Amino acid sequence: MDIITVNGLTKKFGKFTAVDKISFQVKTGEIFGLLGPNGAGKTTTIKMLITLLAPTAGNATIAGANITKEKRKVRDSIGVVFQDPSLDDQLTGRENMRFHAILYRVDPSKREKRIQDMLKLVELEDKADMLVKNYSGGMKRRLEIGRGLLHDPKIMFLDEPTIGLDTQTRRHIWDYIAKLNKEHKTTIILTSHYIEEADFLCNRVAFIDRGKIVALDTPNSLKEKMGGDVIAVRIKGDAKASAKIFRRAKWIKSVSAHESLIEFTVEDGEKRIPEIVLLARNLGITVISVDLRKPSLEDVFIKYTGKSIREEEGSWKDALRMRHAAMSGGRR
Ligand SMILES: Nc1ncnc2c1ncn2[C@@H]1O[C@H](COP(=O)(O)OP(=O)(O)OP(=O)(O)O)[C@@H](O)[C@H]1O
Ligand SMILES: [Mg+2]
Secondary structure: OEEEEEEEEEEEEOOEEEEEEEEEEEEOOOEEEEEOOOOOOHHHHHHHHOOOOOOOEEEEEEOOEEOOOOHHHHHHHEEEEOOOOOOOOOOEHHHHHHHHHHHOOOOHHHHHHHHHHHHHHOOOHHHOOOEHHHOOHHHHHHHHHHHHOOOOOOEEEEEOOOOOOOHHHHHHHHHHHHHHHHHOOOEEEEEEOOHHHHHHHOOEEEEEEOOEEEEEEOHHHHHHHHOOEEEEEEEOOOHHHHHHHHOOOOOOOEEEEEOOEEEEEEOOHHHHHHHHHHHHHHOOOOEEEEEEEOOOHHHHHHHHHOOOHHHHHHHHHHHHHHHHHHHHHHHO
């Protein structure tokens, strides 16, 4: 059964279309991922679904309630973890929980027990009475997840749940999300621009690029639909310039280049390796290494959007670094 139905949902900011007639369904009990680069329209989509932003056109129902006509009902069935942290640093973990429990009208007689249970779920019982400003990034994220669950929502929206966290902490958060889904049967809709995150967690993913859904399926089906293998060739010199020449070969289904790496999608990869090496030699390109692998979700993303999500991630990291630098400069 579908717990979320989205039909032609659209958001315009002036003349700019941030979300462009998107439609999809989320099944009860599913972990569904919206995956896309910066500015793709992920947060805008989430904000419409959680009733914080009015759509320009289209509609959606969440657990049977209409997002524009039955906002209260929608809000009662959802929990949210926002992309930007929304905890009060000057309060303890438990106090943050209490504040939220009151806001969400959690039965006062059950409130403290519920808070304790959620602190336990996200393993923050022993840090519950510490000020949040002394929490680590991962602890803050876990507290936000636990807080979003206080009123026992059927559906949890997680907007970039692991943004800015190191790899180890990120994996830790993945375990909570998976546990939540498995043990509490919570339907989860998450956004991410980490390919591995979606691959690891999601039953199905939708790739979103410039406000449009460009592909939607299970990670495995998406990879299988690519067909064939990926040959990754590391070369001496600039891959982008060399990749252009390779595109002429008919048996190469797609080519992408990133720094000194060229990746080809081909049928029967192992047979094509010698041909690629020969072709490179004839073109005067020095091959440093050759790798053969099955297509990844990243390859799928490249196929549908013509660009690597990694390139986007790089620019995102640079932007974040600049923002941090500007902020710390401003404080001084
Ligand atoms: N209130 C607003 N007014 C004008 N433009 C907006 C507004 N909110 C979002 N946008 C624009 O809509 C586009 C989509 O933004 P959105 O925040 O949904 O992207 P995103 O996919 O969540 O990106 P990120 O990965 O960086 O979080 C962007 O170009 C953004 O600048
Ligand atoms: Mg966002």
